[in-house]
Amino acid sequence: xxxxxxxxxxxxxxxxxxxxxxxxxxxxxxxxxxxxxxxxxxxxxxxxxxxxxxxxxxxxxxxxxxxxxxxxxx
Numbered sequence: 001x002x003x004x005x006x007x008x009x010x011x012x013x014x015x016x017x018x019x020x021x022x023x024x025x026x027x028x029x030x031x032x033x034x035x036x037x038x039x040x041x042x043x044x045x046x047x048x049x050x051x052x053x054x055x056x057x058x059x060x061x062x063x064x065x066x067x068x069x070x071x072x073x074x
Contacts, residue, residue: 005012 001012002015005015
């Protein structure tokens with residue numbers, strides 16, 4: 001707190017209002033960034049799930065083909 005604020009209530013109120021406005025802007029920036037991170041996380045999670053599903057399908061196909069080939073060999 002500056003000397004002016006200590007002696008002048010109006011100056012103190014005005015400076016506090018500016019401080020709160022600055023804090024509000026910074027908080028909004030943080031909230032936007034957190035929203036962006038959440039969206040990115042959701043997209044990444046969906047991509048991982050789709051990749052696992054595709055890999056499972058391919059693995060199932062390879063196992064099925066192997067079983068068919070081994071079954072014909074006997």
